[in-house]
Amino acid sequence: MIDAWKFNSAGQIVFGSGAIRRLPALVRRFGAKRVAVITDPGIAKAGLLRTIEQVLQANDINPEVYAQAMPEPDMASVLACRDELARSRPDLLVALGGGSSIDLAKIIAVLLTHGGHPSDYYGENKVPGKVMPIIAIPTTAGTGSEVSPVAIVTDDKLNMKVGLSDNQLRPAVALLDPELTLRLPPYITACTGMDALTQAIEAYYGKDHRFVEAESDPIYQGSNPMSDLLAERAIALIAENLPVATHQGSNLEARSGMLLGNILSALAFSNSGVSWVHAVAYPVAERAPRPHGEVVGLLLPYGMQYNAAVAPDKFARIGELLGEPARGSREARAQGGIARVFRLLETLGLPTKLSQIGITAEQIEPIVDNSLTIERLNRLNPRAPVRDDLVRLLQGAL
Numbered sequence: 001m002i003d004a005w006k007f008n009s010a011g012q013i014v015f016g017s018g019a020i021r022r023l024p025a026l027v028r029r030f031g032a033k034r035v036a037v038i039t040d041p042g043i044a045k046a047g048l049l050r051t052i053e054q055v056l057q058a059n060d061i062n063p064e065v066y067a068q069a070m071p072e073p074d075m076a077s078v079l080a081c082r083d084e085l086a087r088s089r090p091d092l093l094v095a096l097g098g099g100s101s102i103d104l105a106k107i108i109a110v111l112l113t114h115g116g117h118p119s120d121y122y123g124e125n126k127v128p129g130k131v132m133p134i135i136a137i138p139t140t141a142g143t144g145s146e147v148s149p150v151a152i153v154t155d156d157k158l159n160m161k162v163g164l165s166d167n168q169l170r171p172a173v174a175l176l177d178p179e180l181t182l183r184l185p186p187y188i189t190a191c192t193g194m195d196a197l198t199q200a201i202e203a204y205y206g207k208d209h210r211f212v213e214a215e216s217d218p219i220y221q222g223s224n225p226m227s228d229l230l231a232e233r234a235i236a237l238i239a240e241n242l243p244v245a246t247h248q249g250s251n252l253e254a255r256s257g258m259l260l261g262n263i264l265s266a267l268a269f270s271n272s273g274v275s276w277v278h279a280v281a282y283p284v285a286e287r288a289p290r291p292h293g294e295v296v297g298l299l300l301p302y303g304m305q306y307n308a309a310v311a312p313d314k315f316a317r318i319g320e321l322l323g324e325p326a327r328g329s330r331e332a333r334a335q336g337g338i339a340r341v342f343r344l345l346e347t348l349g350l351p352t353k354l355s356q357i358g359i360t361a362e363q364i365e366p367i368v369d370n371s372l373t374i375e376r377l378n379r380l381n382p383r384a385p386v387r388d389d390l391v392r393l394l395q396g397a398l
Contacts, residue, residue, distance in 0.1 A: 005224035005226070007271050008167050008270070009267055010136070010146065010174040011170070011171070012172070013176070014173060014174070016177065017178050017179050018177065019175060019177040020051065020137070020175065020177045020180065022175065023055050024056060024058075024061055027056070027092060030133045032092035032133070033091055035091075035092050035093075036064040036085050036088060036090035037049070037053070037065045037067075037093075037094045038066050038085075038093055038095050038096070038104055039069060039097045039101050040070065040071075040101050041068065043067070043101070043139060047183075048180060048183070052094065052096055053065070064085065066084055068080070068081070069097065069104045072152065072161070072292070073107075073154065081108055082108055092132060092135070093135070095134055095137065097137075097139050098143060098145075099138075099140070099142070099144075099145040102134075103151040105171075106131075106164070106171075107121075107151050109133075109169075110164070110168075110169070113129075113132050114129070118155075119162075123163075123164075123165065124165045124218065125216070125219070126164070127164070131168055133171075133172035133173070134171040135171065136174050137175045137176075137177070138174075139181060140189075140262075141193060141196060141261070142192025142194075142195040142196045142293055143292075144199060144269065144270060145266075146171055146175075147174050147266045147270055148266055148270040149165055149167045149170050150164065150165045151163070152164075161282055166219070170270075178252060178255045181258070182250055182252065183249075189249065190348035190350055191291040191292075191293030191350070193238060194242075194294070194296065194300070194345070194350065195293030195297070196258075196261060197235065197242065197261075197297070197300070198296040199266065199274055200231045200234035200235045200264070200265035201231070201235060201318060202269065202275050202277055202303070203223065203265070203268040203273065204228060204317075205318065205382055206223045206381070206382065207379070208222055208223055208224075209223060210222075212379060218376065220271075220272065220273025221271065221272065221273065222380055226271070227272035228268075230264045230268040231268035232317070232321060234264035234265035234268060235318060235322065236261075237261030238261040238262075239321065239322045242348070243347050245257070246348050275377050275380040275381040276378055276385055276390075277300055277303035279371045279372075281295045282370070283370035284367055287358075288354075288359055298345070298351050298352060298353075298356075298397075299397070301342050302397045304337070306390070307381065308335070310383040312330045312334065313330065315330070316337075319334050319338075319340070320333060322344075324336035324337055324340065353398060354397045364395055368390045368391050368394060371390070372385055372390075
């Protein structure tokens with residue numbers, strides 16, 4: 001049992017339209033002499049990398065640039081980035097882009113600071129000390145990697161995604177400028193937004209920290225008063241702004257609402273944790289390589305169906321936050337909230353059935369079996385994961 005809860009965040013959060021202009025002052029605050037920017041080809045093509053370079057160069061800061069980050073980095077890409085940046089020996093990293101670029105920067109910060117191989121740090125609390133500072137600048141309103149303690153890499157030898165989880169991985173600064181998200185395509189807006197919504201909802205209904213059975217000092221500790229407060233606001237903001245941001249990409253107000261909802265969601269889940277929806281998303285994605293946000297968004301209403309009976313007050317509140325009237329029974333509000341998630345997915349043009357992404361009936365049992373091996377997430381699920389019940393649940397999701 002965990003008898004006390006704690007709260008961790010990035011070292012500092014800077015939020016606002018035009019906030020990117022504060023980047024040079026932030027770099028100088030750390031006394032950095034050699035700065036490297038880690039981003040991906042899409043960000044470079046969209047002109048956002050040039051924006052960052054101009055802001056820095058106007059203040060006599062000339063960064064090394066690594067613009068070859070790939071979606072969901074594999075081991076070869078991590079080691080290639082490490083080898084290239086090791087030559088310039090940066091003492092501060094700027095991570096620009098989505099969760100993959102920020103995750104890559106976290107792993108590189110560990111390797112350049114402490115040496116070794118990424119596999120040396122798999123699991124929880126394996127980073128021996130502080131890493132070089134990271135200024136994380138998200139260009140999507142999803143993933144929450146800019147404040148989270150987790151980085152994901154695809155290990156080719158293990159043929160699976162593996163996490164590095166340590167509070168030392170939280171960036172020193174999360175710099176959030178809604179203007180940088182205005183060029184995000186509708187599909188990516190929808191996927192990343194559903195990622196943020198799923199994280200907020202799972203953080204909210206997750207098992208109370210007092211009843212989580214875990215040894216030592218887990219990164220994900222279960223829901224607590226602080227995470228609940230943040231998750232509630234995140235759910236409401238995302239539900240209100242995601243359809244508008246997806247269908248009106250230049251709407252800065254909706255983009256700002258989404259980015260704020262994303263950071264609040266990230267602060268909630270990166271302390272309380274996520275549970276079975278995320279656990280099952282990994283084996284689903286291995287069989288149907290789709291964006292993470294699309295997969296967890298598809299699975300979210302089914303996970304809600306599974307868990308609603310054991311957390312009736314929280315699910316009734318989730319229904320209200322998604323737009324259900326406060327009157328009526330708890331069950332009606334909870335079921336109304338689940339129905340609203342299905343309608344939201346349809347509004348966004350995202351799949352609501354596993355068969356739509358290529359999952360077949362024969363794959364359901366191995367998917368469930370694989371999901372149940374991820375103990376660090378399943379222990380946070382408010383309803384005990386039972387194999388046969390989950391098989392039936394996913395069969396209904398076909």
